[in-house]
Amino acid sequence: MTDSPDLSFLDLPAVAAGFVEETRPRAHGAGLDAWEYRRVTAGLAALREWPGVCGAAARRHLAAAGQAAAEGRTVTAGEAYRTAARWFHLAGLVPDPDRAAAARVATAADEAMRAALALLDPGAERVEGEGFAGWLRRPAGVRRAPVVVVVPGLDSGKEEFHRVAEALLARGSAVLAIDGPGQGVLAATSTFEPDYHRVVGRAVDALAERDGLDTADGVAVIGLSLGGWFAAAAAAGEPRVRAAALVSGPSRLDWDALVPFVTATLAQRCGGIHAARSFARRVDLDTLADRLDLPLLVVEGGEDRIPGVTGAELPARRLPNAELLLVPHGNHLLGNALADWLPTTADWLARAASARL
Structure with missing residues (x-):
């Protein structure tokens, strides 16, 4: 086989x-x-x-x-x-x-x-280390800025979510947009890391060496698409993540129901079909629930329907500190409804990064 x-x-x-x-x-x-x-x-x-x-x-x-x-x-x-x-x-x-x-x-x-x-x-700085590479950008005129880490998903990378970065910069947050293992510029030389808290932890370590950043009390994280799962894993396992926003993130993957495009991409990013199946079994928000007691914002599009992918809406309703932002007409990643989620999410993250939630 x-x-x-x-x-x-x-x-x-x-x-x-x-x-x-x-x-x-x-x-x-x-x-x-x-x-x-x-x-x-x-x-x-x-x-x-x-x-x-x-x-x-x-x-x-x-x-x-x-x-x-x-x-x-x-x-x-x-x-x-x-x-x-x-x-x-x-x-x-x-x-x-x-x-x-x-x-x-x-x-x-x-x-x-x-x-x-x-x-x-x-002023943008390259920040990279074991299993990650990204760009750190700082807001203009802010002497000491809180930090939001932007995490990509299945086939995305740090080049995709610059609208998110610009919205956060405008609200006084510094932004570290990264590629993790199996993502973006690292996709051809590494494979997905289910324990994504290790990736974010190393990125936060790298930020601690830089002046003008307020990371003493931690960072906020936003993950998009499968990045929502990675962000949840980071929030569950890395104590310096103080809040997380999950945008179009899955709560579960059903391998047998996934469309060929998704299974082929997973296989490419995981190093083969068998590794991809194993990774898909790990994606289950319920297994993280008892460690997700920090502020969470779950952003869902009502028209986001990918076969084999269960959205995070229902699990979010069971998490003690989760808020749900549901945009009925939004599709996957809500590119058709930017005004209905991005400003509100950027406000939420800016407050979270400053520990004002």
Whole structure:
């Protein structure tokens, strides 16, 4: 029995059409222009074409960034580099049997974001250590800032959630957006870490060495999609996590009901089908419940329906310090309802990071 996932779905036109439509609000939430997304994905016949068309879009923005930088148009160059990073990130959403190709896309996204931050936020710092790599950004004019750690999910990475980061920075919080094992720039060289509290713990250790950060009483964490589970695991196991927001996070995974795209991505990020099955069995919010006695905000979209994925709404209602923010028309990651959850969640996290909850 092979330990590799079946990727035949990458050649089915109906799967491609569905994926394009489902990813549209996610791309919008990541900061990409909806009309450009439509142009780039128009006529996509199969998901095997996805990395190529998204990569081509990224390279167009890279070229525009290089020209603007050469002409001294710094802000325009920075914005173009940032858009290129987002397109490179999107290019890596589809499971790729070629790990070297996947690594090149993730590296391109990382390098484009490095170039963007160098121009748009020169104070941003690279923070990395065992099992994590990310960017620390600080709010302007704040002498000592509390910290929120942003945790990505199944196929996301630190290049995706810059709207979240900007909302937190505007509210006076410093932001550490990371890739953990099996995520983003680390996806091709490592596999998912179920005990994600170890990852966040090492990241907080790294922050303790930096001036101008208020980490003495801990940090807040926000996790998105499968990152919601990782954030819950961090909150349950790392005592310096003082509060956590779980956005579209699963409470449980039913392997036999998961769609091929999810099982193939899990297999890629976990190192094979058998490891992915084992990981999926670990995802159960009920096993963490007795250690989740800290403030929690659970953000759910009423239209978030992924086969085999049980949302966190019902378990959240049983947790003693959990609040539920349910957006009835929100889809997965609520990219179609940003105004209905992001400002409120950023307010909640800013207060939590300052220990005012």
